[in-house]
Amino acid sequence: MIPAGGASELSPPAGLANGPAPVPLGSRFSGFLFLWRRSLPLGTLSFCLVSLLPLHAEEPPPQVSSQPPPPLSASPSPNEAPAVPAQPVRPVSQQAPEPLNPPPGVRIEEFIGHRSYDKDGSGWGWVKRVNEPWSAARWVVFEETPGGVVAPWRLLNKKRTADNDFEYRLRGYLAPFSVYDPHTDEFLAVFVPESVEPMGPAAPPPEHPGPPPHRVRLPDSSSPVSVSDPNIQPPDALR
Amino acid sequence: MVEPQPPAPCRPFRSHPARWLGFAVLSTFLLMSEPALTAAQEAAQQEWIVISGGPALRFFEHGKADSHDKYWGNFIRAAVARLEQLQLQAEGKSGVTISWLVYRPAYASRSREERLDILPKIVDQANVLKIPLYWFDTTEQLINYLNAGHDRKVMPIGSLDYFGHSNRACLMFDYSTYFDNMSKECLHEKDLGQIQRKAFLRRAAVKSWGCHSGEDFSQWWKRRFGVPMVGAVGRTDYATASLPYLSKGAKWAQ
Known part of the structure; x- marks a missing residue:
């Protein structure tokens, strides 16, 4: 069976493709080689410390950001190319x-x-x-x-x-x-x-503070109203 | 072995005026009504009708969690499958006319939306099956056809199948076609009185393949026509592009 988007089988996993590139070992150990030439114990100690570091030490660990999420803005910053056309924040006139x-x-x-x-x-x-x-x-x-x-x-x-x-x-x-x-x-x-x-x-008119009450029919026990649209909930009488 | 029981002692026949009167009235009633029932039950001609409601517009349904009618032909493919079944059943039977009624405006709207000429595709299906296709644009036209599409004294409806949107109280020939989440042309259970009782055979086979019809609409149908309507308690699924099947937890009822 060909999966939907079959080309994905040939692509590298997303984590590898999009993650940070591994650091070359040469640059990783260049400082330790310098110390080893000057002092053998100091070089050995620094080698052990460097070896204990994780391979992807440059990758920042996942953190829970204390910053609030960026506000939904109708005007993105000039450096960001808007992926979706900006929606107006106020209803617009129509004809x-x-x-x-x-x-x-x-x-x-x-x-x-x-x-x-x-x-x-x-x-x-x-x-x-x-x-x-x-x-x-x-x-x-x-x-x-x-x-x-x-x-x-x-x-x-x-x-x-x-x-x-x-x-x-x-x-x-x-x-x-x-x-x-x-x-x-x-x-x-x-x-x-x-x-x-x-x-x-505007505030709701006093005569109509909200939608009208619905004339729902009494349900029988074997047939609850099935509503799966999240925007539409069954009336209270049918819940 | 069961021992044969001795015959019960016969009671001497005693004439009773009230019994004789009741027997005479009952006999007269049966003699008068039986020919009519027989004629209705064994009509020389009958019509088998399949109704297709219309699909929603993607404009209204796109992006909803429970998006309806991604494929425009759900109610067409299902109806064609049923028509093929009916044709097989009608083989060797004389006097059976099979008809297909389709709600046109919804398919015309969907054609414009998809820039696809859908109506000729439906006509082609009917031509392949060699079955007469009748478009209807309003509920009133449908009711008129059921009442008088043929002389129902001569050719009553012997079978009726409905494919389309529905809830427990209503068959909706359009849904999200003109109005988001709503129906303009529909047959509510309270409007069944507009269809004449005599339009149906007493043993007519009637089934709604839409959602929830078996929860309430079927009972109203039975009360109105005396003919049971099979309907779903729960939802039906048209995903197979053939006859719909019951969703999980649903069942047929009448």
């Missing part, structure tokens, strides 16, 4: 490449969106029209278009919690259909965005 074409009877409006991460489901946050109170806000799913407008957290560090409790000025419409969340067994409203403009971090 759909083409104007939306909402279904008949639906018009594009201005909304305010409050991102509220839901560990149990896949809803995005609360959305209300600009002139409405937060009590009228709806819990929505954010429609994403690959190559177009996506959920803002995708443009940050790709963690779903990256923009929790951040507010946005949104332009778009509420879709006339709902979508099914299999993790909470609920149908949720959909917001279709045309543009996203970050406003800044």
Whole structure:
């Protein structure tokens, strides 16, 4: 059987290939030869001491660094070539490449969106029209278009919690259909965005301090909900 | 050796009006219902249907610990394997029509994402099998086909297999196709009432090859149609590019 990356069989082990090169014996014992010529006992003593040293004495022993790890910075030092394009530290504005074409009877409006991460489901946050109170806000799913407008957290560090409790000025419409969340067994409203403009971090609206409680069905004992996505946890009732 | 027992003493027959009435009602009911049952159970024609749901977009699934549908054809290859089985079973039987229903939008989206023309590949599979392929774009279209794709009085559904995403309460024809971790076109157990009871033979063989269907959906199905649906308690795995198998700890139930 050819292993994946079969060429690795012919390569030296990583530790040998990447470790420090062994020191030549000539340079290692040059000082002791000088002493031996001057004084036999002193030379013999220095030979014994040098022989007791480990072969790779120049390799520093592994230490637990007391220094904190380097901070995650969006701007690497000029000497380091960035391996991955730097992620913005703040949500960025987005605009759909083409104007939306909402279904008949639906018009594009201005909304305010409050991102509220839901560990149990896949809803995005609360959305209300600009002139409405937060009590009228709806819990929505954010429609994403690959190559177009996506959920803002995708443009940050790709963690779903990256923009929790951040507010946005949104332009778009509420879709006339709902979508099914299999993790909470609920149908949720959909917001279709045309543009996203970050406003800044904000405290959760008092009327909606977090995601809505889920209408989970009572499980039977033989069928626990199986969720393996670490970003999604089963609701408390099913744990 | 078992000693033959003496016959029990016969009781003298005594006429009882209530018994006679009950016997007469029961006989009448059986005489009226038996021809209908026989006709349904031994339909001259029947349709065997295989349904393929669609794959997720890699855009949504890439990077997840439990990433779904790295290969776009999981539900196609499995369905083809099942169709081949059904063709063998149908040999020598007259009046059996085998049909394949595929949720098109998910494969069209995946085609755009992978820059691969997937739809003709599915059509080719159907052509090789010489089986009619029906695309559906919405759950409503699927339900319409089940109810009236053929005259169900003449050609009821004798077999139904589902390959696709599912949980304990729902068959999801798309998952992470339009919305991350979510489904737009699905058949929830509470919507089974939209499918007519008479669409199925009383002895129809129904199976969901998706995850978790046997935990709840199967019971709702049985209550609605009187026909059992075999489903998995636990997860199923499509890694073999053939019929899926049960994941560790899972089992089939109905």
